[in-house]
Amino acid sequence: MAEQAETTAASGGSAFAADVRGRCAIVTGAGQGIGRIYALEFARAGASVLVSDLDGDNAESVASEIASEGGRAVAATADVADPESTAAMAAAALDAFGRIDVLINNAAIFTPLGRCGFEDIALDEWEAVMRVNVTGSMLCARAVLPVMRAARWGRIVNISSSTVPLGLPYFLHYVTSKAAVIGMTRAMARELGGDGITVNAILPGLIETEVDNPGRTDALRQKVLDMQCIKFLGEPVNLVGMILFLASPASGYLTGQSIAVDGGAVHL
Ligand SMILES: NC(=O)c1ccc[n+]([C@@H]2O[C@H](COP(=O)([O-])OP(=O)(O)OC[C@H]3O[C@@H](n4cnc5c(N)ncnc54)[C@H](O)[C@@H]3O)[C@@H](O)[C@H]2O)c1
Numbered sequence: 001m002a003e004q005a006e007t008t009a010a011s012g013g014s015a016f017a018a019d020v021r022g023r024c025a026i027v028t029g030a031g032q033g034i035g036r037i038y039a040l041e042f043a044r045a046g047a048s049v050l051v052s053d054l055d056g057d058n059a060e061s062v063a064s065e066i067a068s069e070g071g072r073a074v075a076a077t078a079d080v081a082d083p084e085s086t087a088a089m090a091a092a093a094l095d096a097f098g099r100i101d102v103l104i105n106n107a108a109i110f111t112p113l114g115r116c117g118f119e120d121i122a123l124d125e126w127e128a129v130m131r132v133n134v135t136g137s138m139l140c141a142r143a144v145l146p147v148m149r150a151a152r153w154g155r156i157v158n159i160s161s162s163t164v165p166l167g168l169p170y171f172l173h174y175v176t177s178k179a180a181v182i183g184m185t186r187a188m189a190r191e192l193g194g195d196g197i198t199v200n201a202i203l204p205g206l207i208e209t210e211v212d213n214p215g216r217t218d219a220l221r222q223k224v225l226d227m228q229c230i231k232f233l234g235e236p237v238n239l240v241g242m243i244l245f246l247a248s249p250a251s252g253y254l255t256g257q258s259i260a261v262d263g264g265a266v267h268l
Contacts, residue, residue, distance in 0.1 A: 023247070025247060029052070050089065130173070160179075189255040199256065202243065
């Protein structure tokens with residue numbers, strides 16, 4: 001409550017609004033797709049954004065897009081699976097903005113993956129998915145931890161997937177990696193709660209972006225739509241309200257949770 005009251009005094013607004021003004025958010029995998037929208041919306045909400053991606057050109061382009069709207073952003077080329085790279089990413093955010101309040105662990109190997117029986121998944125592809133989607137999220141959290149600990153405040157938001165509760169078949173490496181993210185979220189929340197750092201996960205449903213996704217058929221779209229309570233296919237903007245909430249003081253009593261943002265297709 002003290003934390004929320006402080007925000008109210010500073011902003012003159014409701015203590016319960018998802019206020020991220022003046023915060024610094026690192027968004028990984030922000031060069032395209034959903035991550036790009038998170039980065040744009042954090043900036044529009046008044047946060048400074050470290051736009052991070054393995055594809056540095058894409059990261060630069062999103063940072064420029066934010067700057068052209070009058071927002072504050074810097075780009076970093078970072079491989080979340082490489083500890084030196086994640087350390088450099090955190091240093092870049094600190095250097096540019098002097099703080100790191102929020103980490104959105106969005107980077108993943110996702111759209112390039114095909115669908116097949118698990119007996120046909122190449123072992124090196126399996127290992128790459130685990131390395132980026134699971135180890136990468138841990139490494140990014142590790143990189144920002146000293147700064148958040150020192151500030152006794154932080155928000156880590158991990159991106160899982162509603163394919164986990166659905167047990168979506170023929171995508172075993174991806175689904176397994178996103179299930180690990182839920183376990184990581186729970187255990188990390190217990191480790192960090194005493195430091196004023198919350199750790200939560202969202203499970204997006206089927207989200208349409210500008211990126212081609214060969215594994216996504218019209219039959220799958222229809223199946224998902226049939227399962228949803230809300231009858232439209234999700235777009236990245238449909239995730240933003242929950243992301244900003246989890247990144248803000250308004251969610252200060254919530255940690256270790258995994259929340260499906262998927263039009264009600266699954267109920268956890
Ligand atoms: N789109 C959906 O329907 C959906 C549903 C559920 C969950 N998700 C999750 O949401 C997130 C974003 O999804 P998307 O649709 O935008 O995916 P995407 O494949 O379009 O984007 C992933 C981004 O991560 C980056 N990336 C990949 N490997 C990286 C690495 N080693 N280091 C740093 N960056 C790396 C890519 O360059 C890319 O910019 C992912 O975690 C995905 O698993 C997406």
